[in-house]
Amino acid sequence: MNPSPTRLLIHGASGRMGQALLRLAAEQPALFTVAAAVTRRAPAQRVVEGVPHFAATEVSGVPAFDVAIDFSLPEGFDPILALCVERGQPLVSGTTGIDAVQQAALAAAATRIPLVWATNFSLGVAVLAELVERAASALPGWDVDVVESHHVHKKDAPSGTALTLGQAAGSAGAPVQYASLRAGDIVGEHTVQFAGLGERIELIHRATHRDIFARGALHVARTLVGRAPGAYRVRDLLD
Missing domain, CATH: 3.30.360.10 (Dihydrodipicolinate Reductase; domain 2)
Structure with a gap:
């Protein structure tokens, strides 16, 4: 486990899961800091409660991060996967509806970075x-x-x-x-x-509460940092 706060990139920050991740990360400053939040549309404010916000089209310009958490849409999945591979950083994704080509891209990325793609992060x-x-x-x-x-x-x-x-x-x-x-x-x-x-x-x-999925994703993200490249399951990262 990391001794210092894990720097998160939250991709899909305007969605229900993204908002929960921002809120729960802010409640645990000893464990997490949000390096950047990425939203589908251009943000109304560049900085919200100390967190820099970027549009999805600007994702290549986000600051350094330790791990990306992605809960977006299939059309936004390719750029965040490519960014993580380019920077050699882990990816945690709960984006559903990705197609066979994107699944193949995930498998290829797992040879270069540690990643988790799951339907449920409880x-x-x-x-x-x-x-x-x-x-x-x-x-x-x-x-x-x-x-x-x-x-x-x-x-x-x-x-x-x-x-x-x-x-x-x-x-x-x-x-x-x-x-x-x-x-x-x-x-x-x-x-x-x-x-x-x-x-x-x-x-x-x-x-009984949707926060369990965001809490699980945060746990997985922090535990994934420093792992060898590969495709991990949530159950692989329970310890």
Whole structure:
């Protein structure tokens, strides 16, 4: 772990996750300082609460940083990945919807810098994925179902997290079925059910506040600094 504050570049700073990252980083000055915040459109102010702001088109001119955290859109993903590779700095990204070409670019970048791309940065979900993989390995032949619930405005189904959990079970050879529910303002709930003859196991994660994802991303970012190049998972960086 770094003895001095980690200098963050927050890419996608005007979004919900970006705003949470700025707020939570400011609450931990001993651990984090924000070197720059990058927004999709030109900022109304160049400096906000001591943080320099840049438009996405100006990302190449941002000051030195230790690690970039990206929660933006697919069209903004290529420049931030290229910047991190050019400067040899780590990247943490939760940008969803990237295409096969961008996935290939991620894999190539991982040979030069440490990076994490994940659908969910909750540390609890990272532990859940490990438990799911272990259960699937220990229970061959059991039925596996992933049931996820989210707020009514979430469009994708199954959620990216549900698919990640399904992949964890599938890595042990288990066939997986999915079910999705959209209701109210549910932040996120995932249940992985293992059913055998006469018995059943349920592994559940419930998110009650969206800050858990920003906190997890900050933890991953600070832990990633100084690592060897490679593609890491959130669960690889729990210690």
